[in-house]
Amino acid sequence: MHQIPAIGSILLASTNPESLRAWYERAFDVKADADGFLRLGEVGLLIDGRDDVAVTAAEPARVIINLHVTDAQETARRLGSLGVNWVADLEYREDAGAWFGTVLDPDGNYLQIIELTAAYWVARRERAGLRAAGSxxxxxxxxxxxxxxxxxxxxxxxxxxxxxxxxxxPGGLRYQCRSGSFSVFESTGEPSGGHTQMAWKVDDVEAVVAELRGRGVEFEDIDVPGLRTVNGIVEVAGNYPSSGGTGERGAWFRDSEGNVHGIGQTVSN
Structure with a gap:
């Protein structure tokens, strides 16, 4: 029975393999194993010396190493701290549902950073015809x-x-906003009040908080490790990559029934 071969590793030839290997170790916080492989996922990257290659890659676009990461923006910041040269700046491509960015390593090889978002996997399922009618x-x-x-x-x-x-x-109210809708329904149950039940994404959280305070809305005070309100607003580290932000500013209030609402503004560097 014919067996399809598997790619076991990728070899990067260099005139200065020790220096290039050390750069990859710093860039991606990985150490070469006993055989010299940098284990970046299932395929190992081997950097070895050869005397039949130039100091820099002559045609770097001929072979591009694609590295799939879980947080492209954090990876970009890490690479930026190493002073890399960007061939293509990190960007979110709506048509692909993924983040892409390409840098040059010290030998001039193209290294492309890719983060696949939920939108990518949805589109992939559609391309593969895997979406069920009841999905x-x-x-x-x-x-x-x-x-x-x-x-x-x-x-x-x-x-x-x-x-x-x-x-x-009877028993229900439906509200329509700029994007999406929500309903308030009559119920004998009580909300837990211990978590955000509905989130509002706004362009200017300070302006919204000021407007609602003027109407008599009371905002929650929070003071826990890593999360503290200042004038009702907190700085939240991290955000979903597809938002284009690196963080969020947020505020919380309760409605008349005890439901917890969160207001968030995307923050980018």
Whole structure:
């Protein structure tokens, strides 16, 4: 039976392999194993000396090493601290659902950084014809918030948040925003109040907090390790890569029924 061969490793030839190997170790926080391989995923990278190559790659685009990472922006910052030259700046490509960026290593080889986001995997499933007719991938998402007193909730959303329902029905109110919708429904249940139940993404969190405070909304004070409010707003480290940000500024309040709302603004360097 014919067996398909597997790529076991990639060899980078260099006139100064020790220096090039040390750069890769610093760049990606990895150490060469006993055989000299840098284990970057399933395929090892071997950097070895040869006397039949030039000091720098003559045609670096002929063979490009693609490194898949979980956080392209953090990887870009790490590489930037090493003073790399970017052939193509890190960017999010909507059509691919992935982050791409290409740098030169010290020998002039092209090294492409790739982060595949959830959008990529959704598109990949579609290309492969794997989406089932009943898949939740095709569903629209909407938040539901419980209210023990629907009339009280409606007054709160109108007077404090400046929102009127786009539709009503017995036991329910539906609100339509710039992007997406949410509903408040009559329920005898109580929210836990221990976590964010609905998040609002805004362009200017300070302006929104000031506006809502003027309407009488009270914001939560938080003081835990790594998270502390200043004038009702916290600085949150990290963000989802597809947001284009490196962090977030946030604030939290409770509605009349005890549901916790979070307001977030994407922060980028």
């Amino acid at each position: 939740l991938l095709d569903a629209a998402v909407s938040t539901r918030l419980p209210a023990q007193d629907l009339d009280r909730a409606r007054r709160f959303y109108a007077e404090k948040l400046g929102l009127e329902p786009a539709e009503t029905r």
